[in-house]
Amino acid sequence: MSSAQHTQAPPAALEGLRVLDLSGPMGNYAGKLFADMGADVILVEPPGGSALRREPPFIGDVPGIERSLNxxxxxxxxxxxxxxxxxxxxQHLLRLLAAKADLVIETAPPGWMAARGLGFDDLAQARPxxxxxxxxxxxxxxPYAQMAxxxxxxxxxxxxxxxxxYRDVAPTQAHGDQAFKCAAMYxxxxxxxxxxxxxxxGxxxxxxISMQESVTLALENAAQTFDLEGTVRQRPLAEQRFAGYGLFECKDGYIFLGSRGIGNSPAWSRSLQxxxxxxxxxxERLYGPEWSDxxxxxxxxxxxxxxxLFMRWSRRHTKAWLYGEGQKRLIPLAPVSTPAxxxxxxxxxxxxxxxxxxxxLLETAARMPGAPYVLSGTPWRVSRPAPRLGEHTAEVLAEVGVSGAEAAQLFSMGVAA
Structure with a gap:
């Protein structure tokens, strides 16, 4: 976006807020949420860069600190x-930055920041x-606080x-660092x-913020089920729970069908029709009193x-067609979407x-997910690509009174880069 376009654009929701993001893989997404809503988020990386820079996938499958898509x-x-x-x-430079910040996000082990004079009590002395x-x-x-x-x-x-x-195999990890994302979002x-x-x-x-506690909140009603019924929720069986309910193959992938419920479900009669x-x-094999048992x-x-019977028929149709027809007939049916x-x-x-x-490093722009919400007056937007390692160090230090000569000396000493 050009400067002229940015000037004409409405203000972002968090414009004027300054955030220091000292986090790594567990917290960078939290900083992104603030940055894309207009806050001035300054990513503070150690020498060599954030650990997230070394996580795949990489552009062109070639590792490098500037090539991580994550x-x-x-x-x-x-x-x-x-x-x-x-x-x-x-540490002195960070305190100078924090004196002009509203929020610091960090993921160091408990006590690490305080041991370097950078804990909440230390920073609050200059910025209550x-x-x-x-x-x-x-x-x-x-007892687990110091565990990684x-x-x-x-x-x-x-x-x-x-x-x-599924119940008949070992537990399976969901893709995409979901525990980290839970902690970052909460x-x-x-x-x-x-x-x-x-x-x-105030x-x-x-x-x-505890990642463990954030993940525990994602258990839906598992705790209540045990508390009220004494039943431990289990992973589902890999097969259908019962006839007419579950995942089924179609011409170009899979669909989820929920036409068969307990009792005389209206969706079942509509499905039969x-x-x-x-x-x-x-x-005709699906008719009869046994199908209500x-x-x-x-x-x-x-x-x-x-x-x-169903898959012999569904394999001749695409999931888009099945979804469209199911919707017309008020049948619970959904395509299993791939990233494509x-x-x-x-x-x-x-x-x-x-x-x-x-x-x-990309000749043409790719696509990435935006925000799952739309604010009519203070829109979400990506204002710039992720920074190169140390891209704005001199610029940010100048904002807290560090001269060009002082910055050059800090660079030569390896304190800043």
């Missing part, structure tokens, strides 16, 4: 600086209204891994609440009969969900 996506709209926080000079959001695997307190954790560990310790996959919400409280005169505070209208071979619906015989399907999905296209993704 890093590029999670750090859009941010400015980037490089500081060595293990040095007293680096500052908010420090600490996103860690298990929170700042408790990957995304997989977060899913396991939060209980969500137990629910992933962290962003909690941090925004604390910033709002500070802006209303003062700053330390926000303690659909199958009859389409001339499904053997549809839940015990029979759960039997291997019922599942096999329905699966054989999502890019061409007419609903997502109509709402402009996928936005251009630019990168210095």
């Amino acid at each position: 890093f590029a996506y999670q750090n859009t709209s941010k400015r980037g600086i490089c500081l060595d926080l293990e040095t007293s000079s680096g 209204q500052i908010v420090v959001a600490s996103i860690t695997p298990f929170g700042q307190t408790g 954790a990957t995304d997989l560990v977060g899913l396991a310790m939060g209980g969500l891994l137990y629910m992933g996959g 962290g962003a919400v909690a941090a925004m609440l604390a910033v709002t409280h500070a802006e209303q005169g 003062g700053g505070q330390h926000v303690d 659909w199958f009859k209208d389409e001339g499904m071979e053997g549809v 839940l015990a029979y619906l759960k039997s291997d015989e019922a599942r096999d009969v329905f699966g054989e 399907d999502l890019l061409e999905n007419p609903q997502l296209q109509a709402r402009g969900h996928f936005v251009p993704f630019t990168h210095p």
Whole structure:
């Protein structure tokens, strides 16, 4: 976007807010949420760059600190600086930056920041209204507080891994660092609440976000089911739960069909009429009193009969056709979308969900997911690509009174880059 276009654009929702993002893979997405809503988010990386820069996939499948697509996506709209926080000079510079910031997001082990004079109490001395959001695997307190954790560990310790996959195989990890994303999203919400409280005169505070607790909140009603019924929720069986309900193959992939429920479901009668209208071979086998008996619906015989008849017919049709016809007839049916399907999905296209993704190493813009919400007066937008390592260090240091000569000396000492 040109400067002229940006000037004419309406203000973003968080314009005027300044955020220091010291986080890595567990928290960079939280910073992105603020940055794409207009906050001035400054990504503070250690020498050598964030660990996220080393995570695949890479542009052209070639590793490199400027080639990680994961890093590029999670750090859009941010400015980037490089500081060595293990040095007293680096710590001093961060305190200067924090004195003009509203929020700090960090993912260091509990006590790491305080040991370097960068904890909430230290930063609040110069900026009483500052908010420090600490996103860690298990929170700042408790017997696990100092334990490290990957995304997989977060899913396991939060209980969500137990629910992933099917009962007859080992638990399956959901793709895409979902535990990290849970922690980052809950962290962003909690941090925004604390910033709002500070802006209303309530003062700053330390926000303690636990990845384990964030993941536990994703268990839906598993805890209530045990509390009320004494039943431990299980992963589903890989096969259909009962006839007429589950995943089924079609011509170009899979659909989910929920036409058969307990009792005389209206969707079941509508489905039978659909199958009859389409001339499904053997549809008469689905009529009879046994198809209203839940015990029979759960039997291997019922599942096999329905699966054989339905898939012999569904494999001749695309998931788009099946979805469209199912919707017309008020039958619960949905396509199982692949990433390629999502890019061409007419609903997502109509709402402009996928936005251009630019990168210095890409000759043409790609596409990436935008925001799942639309603000009519203060729109979401990507203001710049993710920063190169240390791209804005001199610029940001100048904003806190560091002269060009001082910056050059810091660069030569390795304190900044």
